[in-house]
Amino acid sequence: MLKYILRRALYTIPIALGVSLVVFTLIHLAPGDPLSAVVGDADQKMLAEMRASFGYDKPLPVQYFVWLGSTLTGDMGYSLRSGAPVFPMLMSAAKNTIAIGIGAAVLGFVLGVLSGLVAGYNHGTWIDKAVSSSAIAGVSMPQYWLAIILVIIFSVQLGWLPSVGSGSGEPFWSWASWRHMVLPVVALAAIPAAIVARTARAAVMEILSMEFVEALRARGLSERRILWHVARNALPTVLAVMGLQFAHLLGGSILVETVFTWPGTGHLLNMAIFDRDVPVLQGTIMLLALFFVLTNLVVDILQAWADPRISRS
Amino acid sequence: MKPLDAPAITLAFDTAAGERAEIDVPVGPGIQRTYWQNVRARVSRDVFTMLCIAVLLVMSCAAIMAPWLGLDDPTAANSANRLLPLGSAGHLLGTDELGRDMLSRLIYGGRISLAMGVVPVAMALLIGGTLGLIAGFVGGRTNMLIMRVTDVFYAFPSILLAVAIAGSLGAGIMNTLLAIVIVFIPSITRVTESVTTQVRSMDFVEAARASGATTSAILRTHILGNVLGPVLVYATVMISISILIAAGLSFIGLGATPPTAEWGLMLNTLRESIFLAPLNAVLPGFMIFIASMCFNLISDGLRSAMDVRF
Helix, strand or coil: CHHHHHHHHHHHHHHHHHHHHHHHHHHHHCCCCHHHHHHCCCCHHHHHHHHHHHCCCCCHHHHHHHHHHHHHCCCCCECCCCCCEHHHHHHHHHHHHHHHHHHHHHHHHHHHHHHHHHHHHCCCCHHHHHHHHHHHHHHHCCHHHHHHHHHHHHHHHCCCCCCCCCCCCCCCCCHHHHCCCHHHHHHHHHHHHHHHHHHHHHHHHHHHCCHHHHHHHHCCCCHHHHHHHHHHHHHHHHHHHHHHHHHHHHHHHHHHHHHHCCCCHHHHHHHHHHHCCHHHHHHHHHHHHHHHHHHHHHHHHHHHHHCCHHHHC | CCCCCCCHHHHHCCCCCCCCCCCCCCCCCCCCCCHHHHHHHHHHCCHHHHHHHHHHHHHHHHHHCHHHCCCCCCCCCCHHHCCCCCCECCECCCECCCCCEHHHHHHHHHHHHHHHHHHHHHHHHHHHHHHHHHHHHHCHHHHHHHHHHHHHHHCCCHHHHHHHHHHHHCCCHHHHHHHHHHHHHHHHHHHHHHHHHHHHCCHHHHHHHHCCCCHHHHHHHHHHHHHHHHHHHHHHHHHHHHHHHHHHHHHCCCCCCCCCCCHHHHHHHHHHHCCCCHHHHHHHHHHHHHHHHHHHHHHHHHHHHHCCCC
16 A cells, blocks of 8 residues: 555656646747747847846756756746746735635535435436436536626626625635635536536446445345445545546636636736746646646545555556 | 457446446347447437437538528628627627627637537547557557656646647637647547557457457457447547637637637627626527537437447
């Protein structure tokens, strides 16, 4: 078991290095100099000086290793647009994204598990059909479209909830600040809820067909106790799927954050793309990808812990 | 004797019946069908799947024939007719924020949006499928190399990778296409590789080799025949994802550029009109939703018709 965890954790290192190489290559594939897009038609001497100060005059492999080295020490350079250090910018954006990410994960998980359990247990009934078709609709729905519909209903028509931003400095633990999160959280939760519901339903149906359920029935357990056993057995699979969904959620929140101008990593990434702000761009993509890699690692380890057969193979 | 195109693997892998297996085709002593004929018969009995295929056929036919349908020019602005409501005379689905006919723009928009579902997946299938076949069939170091590179690309959430690629290359529909192809190659490579590796070590491949079948014959009949089913099911889901990602990229300004009619871009430009004409603003998203859902449902139908499990 320990050997498996170690091996799995060590494998993360080459993956992370590969990811950093891909991120770097991608951004430097772009035509043109990152500075000339920002500075514009400044005089050539100034441009050359700035290029040297940012290190853009060195050959690309050298730039890569310099960037990798400084990123590892938490120094991600300065924004070309505002001149602010990138790392604190990223951290405050990440905090906002994680806030709605956790909200969406919890909402999606609870909704998905409950409806999946009920649908799987009542396989073939109208409840099952309703849950299954909502789940199909949930995975087919463009999140940004759902976000717009939510804004139309709850902000424009009913006027209950704000449609943009994250409020203006209210304390975090207050309704005044939380009401800004409601719509982004609901829009983000649709996909995880649908995927968790489908997974939970399939897992419950599979477990219900196992012999031990028959044995429990034969021993005279009430249906409620049986459902409890089934749910406990389905949990590892569902948890693993949820873990991956959480990581996808943070990476994919760019579209929803754009609709709500929510000041998270997605919004930061979007602005960095259109400003061609290379240090911010590199930092944001790297952070999100690394988070994804680490979540995968944690999910794999948790799964091996829940099901020891995995680590032995 | 079994017909050549009958994938033995679907029988070998068939440990549990598919969810919609109740849609069964009559089997009798007089009826002899190949595997694919069986699949087609099951699909044609599946009302949901057939309905979705019909909807998509209507949508794509309309998109392809758009110039000959007598529609208004999709890019002709008319400031006098801005944001007309649905059901207006001459504009059945109203007009957008620049007075352009919504019906015409939605039909023309389907050309790019639907193509951006099918084309990237087809290209990724070709490239990723080849890579997966090579990795699975050759094995050894070649497999290691291909699969490790795949792992790296797999380490990105798909939307993030697509945004990163399209963002670096700049706006434009060709860059979106390239971005989605790169996003999809790793997962197709993985599916193809795992099925190929499994099939390769099966007894019937060993038997074929022993009886003197050439490598290309084994590849063609046994490997390809068995890989096709799972990959086809997977590809239909990917078309639905591809439509969502492509429209999403256009929505944040990275895909199609104005004044092109494209569903994601339309949704974006109509966003400012949600106060005046909410129904008009929602329509392009509805098209994305329907197209994407139809492909998802077809994939479910194919999955149970083929009894694919992965």
